[in-house]
Amino acid sequence: QVQVVESGGDLVQAGGSLRLSCTVSGLSSGNYGMGWFRQAPGKEREGVSCISATGQSTVYADSVKGRFTISKDHAKMTLFLQMDSLKDEDTSMYYCAAGPRYPEYGCPRYLYGYWGQGTQVTVSS
Secondary structure (H helix, E strand, O other): OOEEEEEOOOEEEOOOOEEEEEEEEOOOHHHOEEEEEEEOOOOOOEEEEEEOOOOOOEEEOOOOOOOEEEEEEOOOOEEEEEEOOOOHHHOEEEEEEEEOOOOOOOOOHHHOOEEOOOEEEEEEO
């Protein structure tokens, strides 16, 4: 049985930092890339960043480039998202997902078949 569990969401002031973590069990790390997605109330879920199975290839949404860093512990099938210089508009539920070996532009969510329940990030100004 596949389990995807996110953690690290919190309330933080604008300009601050957070680090999200995601652990996946039941999948082989070498066969799956992973990604972070977010969904604010009333909006569609969007790709934030995704990474290849080996961790060598990454894709970022334009809105987070230069502020967020995705990384993957290949051996442990654990995903991280370091979020710096947070803005009000980063407030969302953040989801982790496992999907294709190699990330595609925009991290299309239909390619990701295994999802977590999400962790809330709230940025206050």
